[in-house]
Amino acid sequence: MAHDDGKNSGMRRVRRRGLAHEAADHIRESIFDGRAAPGSALREVELAASLDVSRGSVREGLAILEREGLVRSEWHRGARVIELSPSDVNEVYTVRAALERLATISAAARMNAARLADLESLVQAMGRALEGDADGSTLLALDMAFHDRIYETAANGRLTDAWHGVRSQVRLFQLIRIERDQVDYRDRLVPEHHDLLRLMSRGPSEELARAAEEHVDSARRTLVHLLERDPDHPRS
Structure with missing residues (x-):
């Protein structure tokens, strides 16, 4: 499991700003290594600050992960990691x-x-x-x-x-x-x-x-x- 540097919630900062695919890569990694558990909320504001990217890039990254089936978005609830049942x-x-x-x-x-x-x-x-x-x-x-x-x-x-x-x-x-x-x-x-x-x-x-x-x-x-x-x- 990856470890944080003590400056954020655990996700490594994206090296370049505004890249939705990089944001998706880092969020995907956090899902695979268990830092973002099944059913947990993926909040755009927190992710943008953690990854040092814009909210727009996070939103696009979450859309990529939704197409992969790892994330589900619901009206008034935002994005969440898929449940496991x-x-x-x-x-x-x-x-x-x-x-x-x-x-x-x-x-x-x-x-x-x-x-x-x-x-x-x-x-x-x-x-x-x-x-x-x-x-x-x-x-x-x-x-x-x-x-x-x-x-x-x-x-x-x-x-x-x-x-x-x-x-x-x-x-x-x-x-x-x-x-x-x-x-x-x-x-x-x-x-x-x-x-x-x-x-x-x-x-x-x-x-x-x-x-x-x-x-x-x-x-x-x-x-x-x-x-x-x-x-x-x-x-x-």
Whole structure:
């Protein structure tokens, strides 16, 4: 988790003024590392002072995050970080399962030795990270990179746009899943991705499609179970 310099609430100041994307980057980081918890208010005045940007830049940055699904704006209530409930998880992961099915099948149809080697290197990096007792954020970065490569290989622009529409939410939900049960995540990481890689190397198949859907659905079931078991568990 990042630490502040004692001069503000914890977000690093934006280096250049008036850049909505930079403001969005810093607010997104604060959501991912838990400083802005699910359901918490994101007040423009406080954010503008903390990040040393104009309120207009903050407003535009929040709009970017709203399009990513990390922020929701309500009349008279302003912007808030999205809530995390079983219903939210079910919606996001159901969409993701459908996207992953199409992405893996499309990628498998375009797979070649170089692309397989790239994916294999990521799986191997996962194994090394586990052996080195890497933290959850490091493992998740490799996880997300593996799936990003699948969408790149699929080479379907609209499919990739759809993935980017839920990607930030998936990352946030996965971070919370890891915080609540890192052992389960670490146990599944390499075997599940190795299985996807093995099946993609054989070309498109219904077995691959089912494996891609199950990979996502197992994560959904795990996180829903963790939320139902302890819905008020705070993030560290």
